[in-house]
Amino acid sequence: MTAVYEWVADLFVVTLLALAAAGAVFVGLTGPARIVVLMPMVLFLPGYAMVSALFPEGTPRSRSLRTLNRAQLDDPTGAGYRRIGPTERLVLAVALSLAILPLTAYALNFTPFRIATLPLVAILTGWTLLFVVLAAVRRGFVAADERFSAGSLVPSGVFGSFGGSTYSLLFVGSLLVLAASAGVAGFASPAQDQFTETYLVTEQGGNVTTENVGETARNGGTIQLAITNQEGEQVEYTTVVQVEQVQNGGVSSAETVDTFTTTVADGETERSPYQVQQSGGSNTRLAFLVYEGEPPSNPSRDNAYRVVHVWLSAPNGQQSLAAPSAEAV
Template identity: 80%
Template sequence: MTAVYEWIADLFLATVAALAAAGAVYVGLSGPIRILALLPIVLFLPGYAIVSALYPEGMPRLRSRSVRALNRAELDDPTGVSYRRIGPTERVVLALALSLVVLPMTAYALHFTPFGIATLPLVAILSGLTVLFSILAAVRRGFVAADERFTVGSLLPSGMFAGLGGGTYSLLFVASLLVLAASAGVAGLASPAQDQFTETYLVTEQNGNVTTENVGETARNGGTVQLAITNQEGQDVSYTTVVQLEQVQNGQVTNAERVDSFSTAVAAGQTERTPYQVEQSGGDNSRLAFLVYKGDPPSDPSRDNAYRVVHVWLSSPNGQQALAAPSSSGAV
C-alpha cells in the first residue's frame, strides 16, 4: 500500500508552482525570477494536470512495456485496461503537447473578454486550470487500487524513457518538444504585452443612453461631453487629461491654449467616463483637444508627447461639425 504523499506529491507541487506563477505576475515581479516562475505554467503544468486527471492509473509494477506490447494489449489484457495506461514518457509528451494547445486557446478566448489578451488574466486562467485538474486527478487516483495507482516514483529517470525503446532517441524527442514548447511559451507571454492599449473617445448621454452621435453639436452649444477611457493595459492606471483649445490652419495647429486638466483612475479592463462642460468657443477652425497621459503630464503638454489624443471641432472651415475617431494607438 502506497503512502498518500507518494501519489499526490506531483499534484501538490504542480498546484504550488501554478499559484507561484500567478503570484509572480500579480505582484509585478520581473527579470529571471519572473521567467522561472512563468515557464512551468506555460510549458508543462496545465497539460500535466489534465493528463493526470485523464490517466490516474500507473504502469503495472515489474512489467516492461514496449511498443510491441501495445499491439498485443488485447491478447494480454482482454478487459482493455492496458489502453487506459500510459508510461512516464507518454505522460510527459502528452503534458507538453496539451500545454501547447491550452495556451493559444486561452489567449484566443481572452481576446473576446473585457480583460483582453494580457499576462495577468492569461496566467490566472492557466493556474486555475492546473489547480482544478490537479484536484480532479487526486480524486480519481483515490478510487484506483493502490497497486495500480500512478505514483510520482514512476517518473524517476530509471524508468523514464523505457516506453519509447531507446534512451537516446527518447531524450532527443522530449528535448525537441521542450524547445518547441519554450518557443511557443515565450511568444504566448510576449504577445499580450504588445496588444496592451488604452482607448479614448468622446460620447454624450441622451435619454439615459451613451452615444457618440451629436458630440460636435453638444460641444458647440456649450453642453456636456464625456471623455471615455478604456483601460486594456493589463493593470490599473491613473490617467491625467489636459484639455486645450486649438486653432488650426491647413491641418496644422497654429495656437494651443491650455484650459483645463483632470485625473481619472481606471481599473484594468474597465471603462470610465468623465463629464466635461464645454465653455469654450474659438471661432473658425477651432477644436477642443483632450490630451491623455498615463500618470502626470509633462510641463509642456502637446499632441506630440501625449499618450492618447481625441478632439472635437467647435467649428470647421465648411461650417460642419467633425469629431475625431476613437484613439487607441497614439495622437490623432
C-alpha cells in the same frame, strides 16, 4: 510501502507552480520573470494534472510496445496495458496542455471577459488544481506497490519503452518548442494590443458627432472629450487643458487653463463636456493633454499619453490627433 510524500510530491510541486503563475499575473509581474513563471502553465501543468488523474497507477512491471503477447506480461490479464510509462506520461502532459490552452482561449472569446491573460490563467489554474485533487484521491485508492510516485519519472532507461531514446527526445523536444512558441505569443506580450483612443465630439439633436467641433469651440459652446479605454483594466485619466500659441509649426507658448479627471472602465467610452470660454488670436488652439493617472508638474505635448486639439482661430476649425514625441516614450 510507499511514503505519502513520495506519491504526492509531484502534485505538490504542480500546485505551487500553478499558484505562482496565477500570482504573477495578479500582481502584474512583467519582463523575463513573467515568462519564466508562466511558461510551465503553458507547457505542462494542466496536462500533467489531467494525466495524473487519469493514470494513478505507476509504470507496469513488464510491458513491451513491440508486442501484444500477453503471455509475456507479469499480469496476464492485460491490466498493465492500461498504464503508461514515464516518457508517455510526460509527452501526454505536454500534448494535453497544448490542446487545453487554445480551447480555453476559444471559450473565453464568447464570455464578457474576452481573451485576456488574467481570466485565461485563472481558468488554467483552476483546471490544474481540480485535477491535482482528483489525482491525489485516485492515487490514494491504488495499492501501494501499484501506485505512481514521482521517483518513477526518471528511472534507468526511461526512454526505453519508446524503442529508442533519440526518437523520444526529438519528439518531446519538438512538442516543447511548439508549446514555448505558443506560450511566448500568448503570455509574453499581453499589452501589445492595449491602447487608449481620444477624440473631440459635439452633441447635436441628441446625436454625437465629430462635425462642427471647431465652430462650436470658437463660438464658446460645449464640446466633449471622448476617451475609449482598451487598456485591459479600469483607468483613471487626468486631462490638462492648455491654450497653445503656434509659430512655424511648433508650440511657442502654452497656458494651462483647466484640469479634470475621468474614470473609464475597460472597453468603455466616457465623454467629458467642456465649456469653451477661451478665445484666441492668430494661430491659437485648445489642446487636451490626456494622462494615465497624475500628470507631471510640467505637462506638455511631449510627455502626454494622448493629445487632441481644436483650433480656436483656424477658418475650418479642424481637430487633429497627435501622439507624444519619441523622447517621451
